[in-house]
Amino acid sequence: MLEFILLSLLALFLIVWIWIDFIQFLAEGKEEEKEEETPSSQSDIEVSTTGITKTDGPVAVTGASGYIGSRVVEDLMQQGYEVHACVRDKSNGKKVDHLLNLNGQGLEGSVQLFEADLLDPGSYDQAFSSCAGVIHAGAALGFNRETPQEVYDGCFTQNEHVVESVKKAGTVKRFVFTSSFAAVGHPREEGYVFTEKDWCGDNVEGYRGAWTEENISKNRDIAYAMAKANTEKMIYKAAEEDGSFEAVSINPLHVVGPLMTENHNQFFSWQFFIGQLLKGEDFGYINGKQLRGSTMLWNMVDVRDVARAHRLGTESPNARNGSRYILSATDRSGEMFTWELQAKLKELFPEIENIGGEEMEEGQPKEKTYDSPRSYCSLAIEELGLSTYSIEDTLKGTGDSYRALDLL
Ligand SMILES: NC(=O)c1ccc[n+]([C@@H]2O[C@H](COP(=O)([O-])OP(=O)(O)OC[C@H]3O[C@@H](n4cnc5c(N)ncnc54)[C@H](OP(=O)(O)O)[C@@H]3O)[C@@H](O)[C@H]2O)c1
Numbered sequence: 001m002l003e004f005i006l007l008s009l010l011a012l013f014l015i016v017w018i019w020i021d022f023i024q025f026l027a028e029g030k031e032e033e034k035e036e037e038t039p040s041s042q043s044d045i046e047v048s049t050t051g052i053t054k055t056d057g058p059v060a061v062t063g064a065s066g067y068i069g070s071r072v073v074e075d076l077m078q079q080g081y082e083v084h085a086c087v088r089d090k091s092n093g094k095k096v097d098h099l100l101n102l103n104g105q106g107l108e109g110s111v112q113l114f115e116a117d118l119l120d121p122g123s124y125d126q127a128f129s130s131c132a133g134v135i136h137a138g139a140a141l142g143f144n145r146e147t148p149q150e151v152y153d154g155c156f157t158q159n160e161h162v163v164e165s166v167k168k169a170g171t172v173k174r175f176v177f178t179s180s181f182a183a184v185g186h187p188r189e190e191g192y193v194f195t196e197k198d199w200c201g202d203n204v205e206g207y208r209g210a211w212t213e214e215n216i217s218k219n220r221d222i223a224y225a226m227a228k229a230n231t232e233k234m235i236y237k238a239a240e241e242d243g244s245f246e247a248v249s250i251n252p253l254h255v256v257g258p259l260m261t262e263n264h265n266q267f268f269s270w271q272f273f274i275g276q277l278l279k280g281e282d283f284g285y286i287n288g289k290q291l292r293g294s295t296m297l298w299n300m301v302d303v304r305d306v307a308r309a310h311r312l313g314t315e316s317p318n319a320r321n322g323s324r325y326i327l328s329a330t331d332r333s334g335e336m337f338t339w340e341l342q343a344k345l346k347e348l349f350p351e352i353e354n355i356g357g358e359e360m361e362e363g364q365p366k367e368k369t370y371d372s373p374r375s376y377c378s379l380a381i382e383e384l385g386l387s388t389y390s391i392e393d394t395l396k397g398t399g400d401s402y403r404a405l406d407l408l
Contacts, residue, residue, distance in 0.1 A: 050173045050246055051315045054109070056132035057171060059314060060084040062116070062124065062162065063138025065095040067264040067271065068178060068255060071307035072135050077102055077109035079311060084127045086116040086138065098261040118158040124165035131169060133314035136162055137178040141266075148223035152216045155227030156234070163238050172245045176313040177235055179249040181299075181373065182221070183228035184326060190371040196251070196324045196379055200225040236322045246321035248313040250306065253328035253375060257303035257394050258401035265407055271303075274395070275402045277345055280354035295358045295369045298341050300334045301327045301377060302394040305386060309377075312384035325380040328373075330388045335374060339365045341395075348396050 052059075059076055063069035064085035076083045085099050090113045102111055114127035118138055128134055140146050140154020159177075166172045184198045187206025204211050216223045228251075235247040254270045265272055306327045313319050329335045336344060342357025349355065359366040380386040389397075402408050 051317045051319065052132040052173050053315065054080045054082075056173065058082040058084050058131045059133040059135060059311075060086060060114075060124070060127045060131045062086045062118070062134070062136045063178070064099060064113075065092075065263070066137060067259065067266065067269065068252070068303060068306055068310075069135075069137040070098060070260045070264070071257075071303050072137055072310050073099055073111055074102055074107075074260070075304070075307040075311050076135075077107040077111060080108035081311075082109060083111040084114050084131060085111050086114050086124060086127045088115065088117055090115050094261070094263050118154060118161060121161045121164065124162055125168055128165045128169040128172065130171055132171060133174045133176070134162075134166055134169075134172050135176045135178070135310045135314065137310070139178070147217070148220040149217040151220055152223040152227045155224065156231050159231050159234065163235060166245060167238075167242055170244065174314040174319075175235060175239065175245050175247045176310050177231060177247060177249045178310070179232050179251045179324065180224070180228045181251050181253040181326060181328065181375065182225040183232055183249075184251050184324075184375070185225075185373050188372065191374060192372065194326070194373055194375040196326055200229050232324065239321050246319070248319045248321075249324040250309050250313060250380075251324055251326045252306050253299045253301055253326065253373065255303050255306055255327075256300050256398050257305075257389070258397040259405060259407075260401075262405050262407065265402075265405070270298075270300075271398060274345075274398050275407055277342060277356040278349065278352060278399050278402060278408055279356070280352070281356040295338055295365070295367055297369060297371060297373065298336050298338065299328045299373055299375060300336070300391060300394065301329065302389040302397075305377075305388045309380050309384060309386050312380075312386060316384045318383040323383070325377070325384060326375050327377050327380060328375040329391070330377060330381070334391045334394075336391075337365065337369050344391070344395060345399070348392060349399055 059081050061069050061072050061076070061083060064073050065087045073083050073085050087096055090096060096113060099111055099113065116123040116127055118140065136159070140150055146154060166175050183200050184194050184196070186198065186200050186202050188194070188203065201211060210219065210222060213226070216226060232249050239245050239247040256271050256274055259265060259271060265275060309325060309327050313325065338358040339360060342355055345355045377386065377388065381388070
């Protein structure tokens, strides 16, 4: 009997001990969970204070002579920033005069030119020194000039030089990279709406085996998309490891809108193609060769909105390391098949007799166009507070600038 009582007491003790241990285990687990939560929520608070203002220091812009970069410089100056504009050749008036002229336009901010080349390590050190923000809009684009490998290197390999200079400066809090919708889009069914959660490498089967590193040197589109996606991943990681700055990406789709200088009429750019339509180049042919854009779904965004989104990406407390923002049509009004774009241009420029477009048959397009890419810049509106131009203002502004620059 005594044995039975002792055994029962031992069993009870063991049960209670195991139970206490279990409760402790749960409590420790919760504690650990809490400990994991605390630093990350604290760092969230830190992160949300790192957006910059004009009093934090200058903002450097790479690719400042370009179509997007120039508008970024203009927007920053309108907001009172001191801008370090990085160009390849300060003495090339065709590429820099429009930037220097901004200094004489009574804007609150100012611009200073710095020479730098993506291909040279350390090239951006001087321009980024003391800067609070860097907007990296420069890239070797390959509008039929560079080889696919050069496009990849100019968009990805050489970006490490830029990131190294950001780190060296030690003052940069936000690094905004001009990525592309190319880093988002991938083969999908018609009408699919792409968002920032999409990556170009998704649905690899859709590329029929073409989506490989080996094909970078063979195909410009693969080189470009891979370069943009790989750069995004590289900069978010670099920023996380460095800890002193955050990296944000802007992913534009078909950028159109007023040109600031003749040099912005780059062959094979979207704005160039609008110019072609306004010149009456039917079905998108040039020298007998069919151009891209002759039959496609245009998903358009104004270059001035793209520029503003870059600046907001440096300022917004809502943006954080790894944030990416698609810059595309605001709504369906900015998405048009080429024949619809032609009709819209006819409405906006009634005085132009012959406006190009796609081949029609009895008032309908002769060929059916694949209904893609659909995407909207809703996240940039919601998180960055971006407001956008109407598609009519954008297209009218584009055409008017072609006329003002005597390019039609
Ligand atoms: N336009 C679009 O529809 C679109 C859409 C999505 C993404 N993007 C991206 O937006 C960015 C700007 O495009 P954009 O349309 O403004 O093109 P852009 O007008 O051709 O501008 C490209 C800029 O990059 C500079 N650049 C080229 N090679 C360089 C090098 N080796 N070193 C330093 N700078 C170099 C150019 O300088 P130079 O004047 O000296 O040549 C120019 O300022 C690019 O990253 C592009 O991928 C554009």
